Structures are given as C-alpha cells and as structure tokens.
Amino acid sequence: MMPMMGMQPQIILLKDGTDTSQGKPQLLSNINACMAVVDTVRTTLGPRGMDKLIHDSKGAVTISNDGATIMKLLEIVHPAAKTLVDVSLSQDAEVGDGTTSVVIIAGELLKEAKAYIEEGVHPRSIMKAFRQASVYAVEQIKNISISLEDKPLEEIKVLLKKCAMTTLNSKLVSSEKEFFADMVVEAVTTLDPATLDLKMIGVKKVQGGGLRDSFMVDGVAFKKTFSYAGFEQQPKSFINPKILLLNIELELKAEKENAEVRLDDPAKYQSIVDAEWNIIYEKLANCVKSGADIVLSRLAIGDLATQYFADRGIFCAGRVEAADIERVFKATGARVQTTVNNLDPVALGTCAKFEEKQVGAERYNLFTGCPHARTATLVLRGGSEQFIDEADRSLHDAIMIVRRALKHAQVVPGGGAIEMELSKFLAGKALEKKDKSQLFIEAFAKALEVIPRQLCNNAGFDATEILNKLRQKHALADGSGKNFGVDVNSGDICDTYDAFVWEPSLVKINAIQSATEATCLILSVDETVRNPKSEVPDAASGAAAQAALAGRGAGRGGGRGMGGGRG
Secondary structure, three states: OOOOHHHOOOOOOOOOOOOOOOHHHHHHHHHHHHHHHHHHHHOOOOOOOOOEEEEOOOOOEEEEOOHHHHHHHOOOOOOOOHHHHHHHHHHHHHOOOOHHHHHHHHHHHHHHHHHHHHOOOOHHHHHHHHHHHHHHHHHHHHHHOEEOOOOOHHHHHHHHHHHHHHHHHOOHHHHHHHHHHHHHHHHHHHOOOOOOOHHHEEEEEEEEOOHHHOEEEOEEEEEOOOOOOOHHHOOOEEEOOEEEEEOOOEOOOOHHHHOOOOOOOHHHHHHHHHHHHHHHHHHHHHHHHOOOOEEEEOOOEOHHHHHHHHHOOOEEEOOOOHHHHHHHHHHHOOOEEOOOOOOOHHHOEEOOEEEEEEEOOEEEEEEEOOOOOOOEEEEEEEOOHHHHHHHHHHHHHHHHHHHHHHHOOEEEEOOOHHHHHHHHHHHHHHOOOOOOHHHHHHHHHHHHOHHHHHHHHHHOOOHHHHHHHHHHHHOOOOOOOOOEEEEOOOOEEEEOOOOOOEEEHHHHHHHHHHHHHHHHHHHOOOOOEOOHHHHOOHHHHHHHHHHHHHHHOOHHHHHOOEOOOOO
C-alpha cells in the first residue's frame, strides 16, 4: 500500500534556508532581495552621498561612489537581484552616469508594486500600467528638455562644462570639479566629432602630488618603457620628428632557436654567427635609412638596438602597450609596420613636438601638437592608489556625459527637479484612466519622488518638508516652478536650471526605461527552478548528485524542488 503523500519524507534538493516557494511568496521574496541591494547603494546618491569601501575576496580594497562599480563588486548571487546589477551596468555602458539613480528608481517601483501584489493584484496588470507610465514619462522628458544645439562652439563648451560639473558633484573629486570639468571638456572636444571614440582618450595614473597636478596632453602620453643601456644617451626631445611604429623585435636572436644547422667544418661556425649579427644590423640600418627620429615597437627593442639608435641620435621605446601604439597611430598618422624592408616614407607619422617629461616618480613620453590629433591623454595625480582609481572612475562618468551631451544636445534640470515634474505630470495622466491602471500609474508617479527624497536624506535635510515645498512649486498652474529641485548647499529648494545643475536628458530617459524594464522583468518571475547538481563544487558533487537522483525517483515530490534565490 502506498504511503500517504503527506507522510513522505521531505526531499531536500536545495541548501538549507533556500526559499522554495512558488507564486506570490516567491515574487515577494525576489522583491525583498532587490530592496536589500537598493539599500546598499541608496546612500551614495547625489553630491552629499556617502562612499562605500569594498574589500573583496582577493583582498583588494576599492573606495567608490559609482553605482555601477559598487554593484559589480558586490558579487550578488541572488538570481533576481542580479537584474539590478545588469541594469546599472547597462546604464554605465549606454550613458555613463545615473547608475545609482536607475537602481534606486527600480527598487522604488518594486516597493510600490509590492503593496498591490500583497493585496492580490495580478503582476501583469501592474506591468502593463508601468510600461505605459514609462512611455508617458519619456515623452514628457523630451517635451521639457532644453536644446543646446546650433550654438557656437565656445558657448557649447561652457554648457558642456556645466554638465560635467553636475556629474562630478557627487564624486570624491568634487572639490576640484571645475578644474576637472575643464579638462574633460577639452579632451572630449579634441575627439573626432563623427565618432567621439572613447578609446582615443587615454587616462594615465601617476601616484604622488595633488589632484591639481593632473594635466591633459593634447596628443599622446605614455610611461617610459623598460629600457636598456644606451637609452640615456638618446635625445629626449624633438621638434617635428618622424615617427616609425613597428610590430617586430629588434633583438639579437640566436637563430639556433628556430633552425637546425649542421656543420662539417668548425671554421664555418663563425660565418653563421656573423649572419645573425648581419640580420639585426640590416634591420637597424633600414630603420635609420627611413629617416625616422623616433622608433616605437610593441615588442622588445634590445640593448644592441638601443645603443645603435643612441649613436645615431634616434629615440626608441620597446614593449609599448597596444592601446598606446594605437593612439600614436591615430594621432600622428604613422602606420604600424611588420617589416623594416622597403619602408615607405608615407608610413612615417609626425607631430609638432616630442619630449620626455618627469611626472612624479615616473618618466613620461609626450607627443604633442599632432596634425591628425583626434586624441588626448589625461594624466591623473593623487595621494593614494585608491584615490586615483576613484578619480579615474569619476572622470569616466564625466567624459561619457560630455560625449553624450555633444551628440544629443538636450539637457534637463537636475537635483530631482525633473523627477518631481514627471511625478506631477504622471499623477495628472493617471486621472485620465478609467480602469485599475489609474492606481498603478499613480504609484509610478509616487516612486519617482524617491530621487529628491534620497538627495535630502543623504544630505541630512528634512525630506518631508523639502518634498512638500517642491510639490507646491511643481503644482503651480503657470508652470513657473517646473525647474525647482533640491538645493544641497542650503538645505532648501532652488531653480536647478538657473543654478546650472544640468543633466543630459538621455541619462534620465535611459534610467526610466531601464528601471521600468527591470521592474517588469522581476514582476514577471513567479518561480525559480534550480538544478541542484550545479550548486555544489566538483569535490563534493558526488554525494549531492546521488541525493538529488534519489530525490528524483521519489514520486511527485521529487519533481517539484523549486527554489528561490539564496536570499
């Protein structure tokens, strides 16, 4: 006689403590997991945001304020919460800034949805309304964004600088934001306007000195490579030099490595040694014959070659990084050669000035005044390694923003102003609906208020009071209050457009679309199925696999081991 189903021993397919629910409890557990992630980055939002110190398994320490960096380093294992990580990384790749905002908005949308789901509303109804609300919001952003196009370059540079300063406001380097904003705008405006290729902006970090000692090279700069004897005898500065780029080794290679030679007369051995020397001398002679003053190679340039070039007043550097070679190639017009035979003068590049310069403890090679210059290099200085790394991440955000603003010259007021305006607009839109979606669009509108609220909380202001003031301003019938946002300096509200707290509208559009997508994705999952075998590291997998197999054969119970995340 079959035992009763209820008597069957419970088959444990998943680790203890794993959530094995389906349907509503599973959905709520996923939402809770996402909220936990949001709480981690919540406090980093805005100019008064706190930084996070992350100590990873390898023992490396990172101090960061950048949402995407923190999300990446958190090593989140919960399958649903990973969606939020992806959203912030996609925001980082697409627009470069707003990585914290996007996570916070997604979290707040989930929080609003959670109350309705607990009351038994079907997730699909909420998703449909949220998607509709996001479409309305994006249209409204486009309507109220202010275009910067068709203005002279000098004016545009001033506007771009304002956007860069808004981004740098919330970073560690905010004390020097003006200095860096200038640098970033200069760097981005030197790029080719058609592509604005980010690879053409090199960022080099040199420890020591203060932030103010950072500088921008209008061209290419890279650290002096490993050099051999004879290097110090080479000239270290040129005016209008010819530059030769190689992808070959200029070293005396013992040919015995890649050839077998049989001799019947020991006297002939010398001729083989001579042949090896002749091969390298011929290569070097060809380089000199080409008229080059500077020889750079991706591979090693040996001691013989270094001395040979030094005697002839030529500067050389071997083992130059691929990215640097590419930038030199783009800046000077030199083409990378894989052989030195029949060198064509056309293949040589040039620049106005080459010099070697001492930066802190390092020596740098600088190529400036390049004719094809569509490239720039930022050399960052600072006290500690972590600090320079964070400065680099901050500048990356600023560079991305300036680049985006150049391509799509539309800005919206920042400081939570645009969110409040959208919130008011959506609340009005909600009332046009006759069905349930009225409630959900209103919930979406309420969720957007999280950005100004969080800005206040992070700065230590009374969020309720400031939000009430903002709501009153944005509700004015004549629309005069539409640019009002949080003023983090005075703890009050101000017209953020006049205060030059600007953000490219693309940042906001992308953030709202991504956050809505992520929310809908999480709301649409009501069950997590996990293969128990893949859970266990190889060493212990034998016993676990057997347990899992035993479970499979045990009637209906075995097939339904559904588990949520690791919570």
